[in-house]
Amino acid sequence: MAGVASGNDFQWCxxxxxxxxxxxxxxxxxISTVEFNxxxxxxxxGDKGGRVVIFQHEQESKNRPHLRGExxxxxxxxxxxxxxxxxxxxxxxxxxxxxxxxxQQNAAHFLLSTNDKTIKLWKISERDKRADGYNLKDEDGRxxxxxxxxxxxxxxxxxxxxxxxASPRRIFAxxxxxxxxxxxxxxxxxxxxxxDDLRINLWHLEITDRSFNIVDIKPANMEELTEVITAxxxxxxxxxxxxxxxSKGTIRLCDMRAAALCDRHSKxxxxxxxxxxxxxxxxxxxxxxxxxxxxxxRYMMTRDYLSVKVWDLNMENRPVETYQVHEYLRSKLCSLYxxxxxFDKFECxxxxxxxxxxxxxxNNFFRMFDxxxxxxxxxxxxxxxxxxxxxxxxxxxxxxxxxxKDEISVDSLDFNKKILHTAWHPKDNVIAVAxxxxxxxxxxxxx
Amino acid sequence: xxxxxxxxxxxxxxxHKNLLVSYVLxxxxxxxxxxxxxEIYRMQQxxxxxxxxxxxxxxxxxxxxxxxxxxxRAACCGEDFQRGKEQEPAYYRSCCMEAPSPCDxxxxxINTHCNTTTVLDLDTHVVTTVDxxxxxQDCCCDTFQCAPxxxxxxxxxxxxxxxxxxxxxxLQDFTTTRKRLRREDCLxxxxxxxxxxxxxxxxxxxxxxxxGLLSRQADLEQICSKQALAGLGAWTRAIVAF
Numbered sequence: 001m002a003g004v005a006s007g008n009d010f011q012w013c014x015x016x017x018x019x020x021x022x023x024x025x026x027x028x029x030x031i032s033t034v035e036f037n038x039x040x041x042x043x044x045x046g047d048k049g050g051r052v053v054i055f056q057h058e059q060e061s062k063n064r065p066h067l068r069g070e071x072x073x074x075x076x077x078x079x080x081x082x083x084x085x086x087x088x089x090x091x092x093x094x095x096x097x098x099x100x101x102x103x104q105q106n107a108a109h110f111l112l113s114t115n116d117k118t119i120k121l122w123k124i125s126e127r128d129k130r131a132d133g134y135n136l137k138d139e140d141g142r143x144x145x146x147x148x149x150x151x152x153x154x155x156x157x158x159x160x161x162x163x164x165x166a167s168p169r170r171i172f173a174x175x176x177x178x179x180x181x182x183x184x185x186x187x188x189x190x191x192x193x194x195x196d197d198l199r200i201n202l203w204h205l206e207i208t209d210r211s212f213n214i215v216d217i218k219p220a221n222m223e224e225l226t227e228v229i230t231a232x233x234x235x236x237x238x239x240x241x242x243x244x245x246x247s248k249g250t251i252r253l254c255d256m257r258a259a260a261l262c263d264r265h266s267k268x269x270x271x272x273x274x275x276x277x278x279x280x281x282x283x284x285x286x287x288x289x290x291x292x293x294x295x296x297x298r299y300m301m302t303r304d305y306l307s308v309k310v311w312d313l314n315m316e317n318r319p320v321e322t323y324q325v326h327e328y329l330r331s332k333l334c335s336l337y338x339x340x341x342x343f344d345k346f347e348c349x350x351x352x353x354x355x356x357x358x359x360x361x362x363n364n365f366f367r368m369f370d371x372x373x374x375x376x377x378x379x380x381x382x383x384x385x386x387x388x389x390x391x392x393x394x395x396x397x398x399x400x401x402x403x404x405k406d407e408i409s410v411d412s413l414d415f416n417k418k419i420l421h422t423a424w425h426p427k428d429n430v431i432a433v434a435x436x437x438x439x440x441x442x443x444x445x446x447x
Numbered sequence: 448x449x450x451x452x453x454x455x456x457x458x459x460x461x462x463h464k465n466l467l468v469s470y471v472l473x474x475x476x477x478x479x480x481x482x483x484x485x486e487i488y489r490m491q492q493x494x495x496x497x498x499x500x501x502x503x504x505x506x507x508x509x510x511x512x513x514x515x516x517x518x519x520r521a522a523c524c525g526e527d528f529q530r531g532k533e534q535e536p537a538y539y540r541s542c543c544m545e546a547p548s549p550c551d552x553x554x555x556x557i558n559t560h561c562n563t564t565t566v567l568d569l570d571t572h573v574v575t576t577v578d579x580x581x582x583x584q585d586c587c588c589d590t591f592q593c594a595p596x597x598x599x600x601x602x603x604x605x606x607x608x609x610x611x612x613x614x615x616x617x618l619q620d621f622t623t624t625r626k627r628l629r630r631e632d633c634l635x636x637x638x639x640x641x642x643x644x645x646x647x648x649x650x651x652x653x654x655x656x657x658x659g660l661l662s663r664q665a666d667l668e669q670i671c672s673k674q675a676l677a678g679l680g681a682w683t684r685a686i687v688a689f
Contacts, residue, residue: 088459090458090459091457091458091459092458092459093457093458095458116458178462179458179459179461179462179463181463197462197463198462225462225466226466227466228462228463228466230463247463247466247467280471280474280475280478281471281474282474283467283470283471283474284467284470284471287463287467337471340449343464343467
């Protein structure tokens with residue numbers, strides 16, 4: 001793949017930032033998911049207010065050919081609204097939990113967006129022509145009196161300003177009792193799965209009134225509950241295979257050909273716990289917050305609170321690689337429990353060639369790991385380093401007593417500035433990093 | 448606390464988060480109970496041993512000098528401890544594992560699920576670690592069922608008994624540790640005290656959020672949830688009964 005290399009051979013520089021600069025962040029503006037489409041041309045974000053904003057990559061301008069094109073707003077629409085479950089007296093949040101693009105099959109783009117309970121299929125299409133010369137409507141759109149029409153004419157298509165329309169084509173509702181945490185489009189492009197805390201359902205994109213339940217880990221007695229499903233994903237090539245992770249730090253790979261109900265896994269991935277690192281919070285920090293297959297389909301990556309692990313699908317007893325994201329937080333777990341930060345669910349992502357992985361941390365830091373060279377880098381998404389094409393300076397957190405210059409001490413970290421959602425362009429070295437209500441886009445420097 | 452607050456949050460109760468919080472509560476509760484039991488057990492044993500030692504000393508008041516008296520007392524305490532062991536019901540069983548030691552003689556039932564247990568002396572604020580094997584909590588996973596909403600049902604109380612049982616195995620080590628702290632030349636001691644990273648971890652845990660654990664029991668009760676305490680009452684009554 002041309003132009004795709006490890007994350008550390010390139011110099012990351014600032015490209016754009018989207019979002020308000022205001023210090024007071026409205027809760028509804030907090031970005032809750034970020035996703036590139038298959039070509040990387042479109043970048044979608046969802047926020048806590050239920051809105052979806054799609055950015056489109058503009059072609060390089062002739063004036064500045066050394067710079068890659070920018071991402072500009074393409075479409076904005078309200079995907080989900082707050083709802084109320086009258087039966088349980090519960091409010092259903094409109095926060096967009098996940099967005100997943102469908103592979104493009106025609107001129108229109110399709111994506112799935114979900115909140116806690118309902119998944120919606122949206123069609124985003126362009127309209128750059130309009131029909132002019134209707135018989136029954138006049139220019140203003142008012143209906144004409146049919147008796148006054150003396151002659152018929154054929155409407156003519158006239159060019160108009162580009163308009164991007166988003167319309168809900170399917171609504172997949174009422175299939176989840178618990179909060180949906182994942183959706184994943186299958187490689188057959190016909191089905192997708194949705195996962196909540198205890199169940200996983202398989203849907204057909206055309207059928208909204210029913211779905212198949214393929215995993216159910218709800219115990220007969222809820223008091224016996226020991227683990228929940230935290231994430232699920234379809235295999236990128238094998239349409240019969242999917243994985244789901246649990247709060248106990250385990251991953252199960254299931255084959256849908258084996259049985260209709262995939263309660264029995266085909267493979268079980270678990271790393272034995274190190275008894276010496278046992279603490280009050282061992283269960284919390286081992287809970288997996290995200291699982292992602294590599295593009296090749298050979299590996300998968302899991303994110304728990306302190307580390308990222310790469311697993312070979314052929315080896316179940318331990319990961320092949322483990323990367324510490326912010327090990328210096330291990331001694332701070334008690335404070336992080338009290339301020340609820342220990343429950344933060346960080347996501348992780350692969351680059352296009354699977355040679356590098358990226359995940360977020362606190363203080364608006366995000367981390368990249370090169371799998372080949374084993375080098376890692378910490379970068380910061382901040383307004384201060386947001387000059388056009390400014391190269392990002394690597395950051396370092398000092399763990400020892402002596403703090404070097406340019407290092408930041410663990411106690412100075414701002415735990416309200418957390419980067420939970422990141423996305424890597426499927427082909428180029430362009431990354432999108434969501435920092436609370438701002439979306440940062442970074443690119444590598446083209447020499 | 449967190450579980451209570453989650454009920455009023457938008458979007459309803461988050462099952463995952465509450466499950467994780469219940470794990471933390473369970474872990475904290477285990478530490479609290481260990482301390483409580485260790486305290487009670489220690490007091491009982493101390494009184495028992497002192498009584499016997501005093502009786503023995505009365506038998507030979509003239510032959511012993513101070514030092515010998517100490518050794519004698521320690522030896523007989525050890526013996527008596529052993530005797531006391533056999534007399535005790537099944538709950539008070541030794542838990543020594545990997546290191547061969549005099550304790551092995553006392554081992555009746557080896558609990559292979561113990562770990563580096565850390566004891567916090569609420570009086571002297573000394574934290575000691577005892578190496579035993581695997582973490583105790585794991586062996587309780589099957590019997591101890593954690594639920595986001597605590598119910599004081601009879602079934603749960605029954606499970607708590609078995610939980611208490613396995614807990615007593617570990618108490619043996621606490622008791623031994625405490626004896627050594629008080630009477631250093633006690634021949635009975637069979638455990639090693641090693642400073643591990645667990646201590647610093649536990650101290651930092653105790654030092655910050657769980658600061659109540661360093662102070663009086665009343666403060667501790669403020670930290671623990673009411674549900675935990677409701678269950679504790681049953682356990683305390685069970686201990687007293689034995």
